[in-house]
Amino acid sequence: MSQTESFFNYINEGYKCKGDFITLGAGMLGEETVTNALVNIPLKTLNRHGLIAGATGTGKTKTLQVLAENMSEKGIPVLLMDVKGDLSGLAQPSPGHPKIDERHEKIGIPFDAKKFPVEVLTISEQDGVRLRATVSEFGPVLLSRILDLTETQSGIVAIIFKYCDDNRLPLLDLKDFKKMLQFITAEGKEEISAEYGRISSSSTGAILRKIVELEQQGGELFFGEKSFEVDDLTRIDEDGKGVISVLRLTDIQDKPKLFSTFMLQLLAEVYETFPEQGDSGRPELIIFIDEAHLVFDEASKALLGQIESIVKLIRSKGIGLYFVTQNPKDVPEDVLAQLGLKVQHALRAFTAKDRKALKLAAENYPDSEFYNTSEVLTQLGIGEAFVTVLNEKGIPTPLARTMLRAPMSRMDVLTDRELNELITNSNLVRKYNDTIDRESAYELLTEKIESINKKKTEEDRRKEEEKISKRKSSRTRRSTRQDPIVKVLTSATFIRAVFGILKKVI
DSSP: HHHHHHHHHHHHHHHOOSSSSSEEEEEEEEEEEEEEEEEEEEGGGGGGGGEOOOOSSHHHHHHHHHHHHHHHHHHHEEEEHHHHHGGGGGGSSSOOHHHHHHHHHHHOOOOOOOOOOEEESSSSSSSSSEEBHHHHHHHHHHHHHHHHHHHHHHHHHHHHHHHHHTTTTTOOSHHHHHHHHHHHTTTTTTHHHHOOOOHHHHHHHHHHHHHHHHHTTTHHHBBBSSSGGGGGGGBOTEEEEEEEEEEOOOOTTTTTHHHHHHHHHHHHHHHHSOOOOOSSSOOOEEEEEESSSHHHHTTHHHHHHHHHHHHHHHGGGGGGEEESSSOOOSSSSHTTTOEEEEEEOOOOOHHHHHHHHHHHHHHTOOOOOOOOOHTTTTOOTTTTEEEBBOOOTOOOOEEEEEEEEEOOOSSSSHHHHHHHHHHOOHHHHHHHHBBBBSSSSHHHHHHHHHHHHHHHHHHHHHHHHHHHHHHHHHHHHHHHSSSHHHHTTTTTTHHHHOOOOOOOHH
């Protein structure tokens, strides 16, 4: 048996699927693509999470696009984090190109240009379906971890939530929370202390500074109503394709706190909302997190622990998480260990640090008789990658250098006119983009504070009036009380005596 035949069997045996699957590309032996040695991914293991890694310009985004397209075509909804702004082209078919035809001929599958159902979302000032969540929906534990609060400060946040629950004060946006911080350290200090214990003003000041930091990164746009319902991420269009929700994040690359806040809240909401799926054979939703280091770089130890827990548990709800980043080391080891599908594009080794990172990256992949992994990692061309997935039994497949198929949709952004038309025709824009500012903790506390201040003013006025009245009464008593000498001089006995003396003299 020739080496090519041996390799063909190596790929076909390792990547064969009895159930439904998607095809990522064809295996490569050296620089040659082995036609019909197809690298397939079973649908039933797509919820086991994944990683797409590689240096800038090696094709990570196009791989993400290919995966999203094929998932959508199989009726699986997808959520994409579009940090670089180059994924909106999914809504239009590819114009085609001779190089695409050549690539697909090598792979052994036909190329079919298609467009896909796309919904444009936003958490910033960009146009699209606005995603919001209320402060109450975060809860005290999640909010404290996002803000990286101490144990004492977290306790204060818990008291705020408890007080608002007990007194029916809705915590909807950040101004509600800030108003509560003001209230518990000023007008409501005695009430809170009597019921929950004393609260340090220095601790509330520290919490306020963290809230202001979140506001400065755009948090005031994200917190509020109407809250986005995560079920709207799992829609299927009339043709049976899963809707691809593209979250535009091009203007928040320098706002990692907002990005990680949104991501953690979204994952927590999905986990709490979606039912246990069991072994259904296909995922309910796939979430691609581009520039994944934005989630992990700014995360505290407590926040990382929360993310790791969600990654471990959320797959039971039929949710797959796919992290897209330049190097696998950008993802914490405990999270990396949970990723069943790995697509590794080329890495560069210009420095000693690069070579060390390359060696570590190579160790993330199984050994293969056909490859020197660390060596080939620097030789992969654009649109080529090392691939390993979980087969239908949940066992890692053999490592395959893969010629990846081309995207069926446009490998470029939509024009402004196309984008505006897509957003204008969205039913979700009409559902979520009207700002709701109903009566909440801010208004109710403002009213309560005004009432407290009014009572205090009236009490101060009453006390002042009592003081004035007492002073007047005191002066009146002094004015009516006669001096002893005057009293003697004006007495009747004294007057008669004087007149008697005068008569004798006369």
